[in-house]
Amino acid sequence: MKIAQIAPLYEAVPPKLYGGTERIVAYLADALVDLGHDVTLFAAADARTHATLVPARDQAIRLDPAPLKSDLAAHLSMLHEVRRRAGEFDVLHFHVDLLHFPFFEEAASRTLTTLHGRLDLKDLADAYWRWPQFPLVSISNHQRRPLRFATWLGTVQHGLPQHLLPFKAVPSGGYLAFLGRISPEKRPDRAIALAHRTGLPLRIAAKVDHADRHYFRDEIEPLLDDPLIEYIGEIDDAGKAEFLGNAAALVFPIDWPEPFGLVMIEAMSCGTPVVAWRCGSVPEVIDQGVTGFVVDDEDGAVAAIARLPELSRARIRQTFERRFTAEVMARHYVELYEGLLRGDGEALRRTA
């Protein structure tokens, strides 16, 4: 199948540092190539991909040192080019929210749009009402809730390259791991409280965004001066395998409607169980009592930690391989693409 993947231009594909959407597009494009498809990737020129790259900007926007940039103009130019070449592809798969809608109204039935962010923003419902002809994909069922009426073709969970974060049969650490950003909705304070309640050490590998520096300084930093808590800053992919693989569990104490939560499946890839608060996608990602525990509060989390020895790290890894590899994700998308070619997109449009 001839497939175009259209990535955002904010981060490299995959990102040099953080950045979720461009990372998934990178994994998906490579996995589709591995499945034998003819994949063209529209992305910034610093992409590393097995697909055919169409560079839409000399480099990704966020780390581009140019003082004056227009992310909107850059994306509009890319979409202009995608449309010019649209006839070359069987399916066009967009990852740029809804910016492409005005460009592809006539070709909507052979497009797929994966929405990567939270959807409970004030202005979204009106916009998605206006373009019902575009088949949408959610990354969790929970993510759809603010836009139930929209034209959902399916939910496709994220996946990771199978060998990116290797299985660790015997972890060396005996600590709880917190990985991500220090921010109020990620609730590192809950992870710290859990360490105190259980007596287990907590290691925090997290970046502090500029927007969250006051929260870090006022709410979290005072809690770090404690022998149980170790703050190790930001880590890269290599550090991540080590950090997650050696943990007794990943703690994911979020307090916001997480659309997916990539770090949960990163832990599972290492065989590490997840203890996560019931929020957003969490119950869809964790197999309760198999890959971890979904909890409702701190007491629940303490009880879950006590039950960690019941879980099998090998079985966690098996579950990861069955549900969350990039190949699984790519095969699921191929099913949807094939449906579009059979007319599912047109059928959706008529019923929308």
Add this chain to the structure above:
Amino acid sequence: MKIAQIAPLYEAVPPKLYGGTERIVAYLADALVDLGHDVTLFAAADARTHATLVPARDQAIRLDPAPLKSDLAAHLSMLHEVRRRAGEFDVLHFHVDLLHFPFFEEAASRTLTTLHGRLDLKDLADAYWRWPQFPLVSISNHQRRPLRFATWLGTVQHGLPQHLLPFKAVPSGGYLAFLGRISPEKRPDRAIALAHRTGLPLRIAAKVDHADRHYFRDEIEPLLDDPLIEYIGEIDDAGKAEFLGNAAALVFPIDWPEPFGLVMIEAMSCGTPVVAWRCGSVPEVIDQGVTGFVVDDEDGAVAAIARLPELSRARIRQTFERRFTAEVMARHYVELYEGLLRGDGEALRRTA
């Protein structure tokens, strides 16, 4: 003529506080109504206008307290609605940069797009190359420089309602005025140095944006503890008439490619001369030796201050009325609209 004006949704039309583009759209829409045209304004619902308002959002985005908003989705929804109703209008006049291009490619020859911002951003040239069929209007000739190749139909300078800021024949103040934002490119430090060189008091009426608070604290605040300098913070429209009308001159010591510089004509409306550094639009807005002086450096500014008594405040006001009222601006736009109806847009498209 049936004219649609399409405003940005960031600020109310006109803005409750600062905000240049929405202010000009408000003045233009009302002036076109006064000239007898049938004007429809697409804008946020908190607009105050004599045109027929099509509310595109319940309120302007920036001051909307909703925690999660999408300015992009809001603008796309508005443009979807404008396109749905496009057949009702002779001319569609856009003030939303280039976001409407993918919507109106077929109708481009009866659209007009006024660009309100600086154009020396990295991603703009590629985008404007791709949509040459859209007739553009600049707000100064200088503004065009980074995009000389683009499809320019004309330059229309901004205008103010004639009676908004009344003429003050005899100013009471004897001070230099600085009005705007405290930021490195506005160079309040130059205004302060000029006060020291001339011995004239300087009054600074300016807001400090969050982004500029370090600049204010480190570079400007230490200079304010001086009997010659008075910092009076932000002022509203009523305060502006008083502040500008009683000044000996407005000092406009900018150090960036200003696309227009509304405050210069606000001063002229009061009969107050302008001493401005040669930058961006400045030489196009000031009639040298009539409404003020264009200078190249601090020495030039000192010399200009010495020559202020040569200028006639009445003649400054007359020049304002001849060049910079909203009616003059509206009549200029009507000429361009009429040209579009005669086919100027199509002709441009063929030569583009």
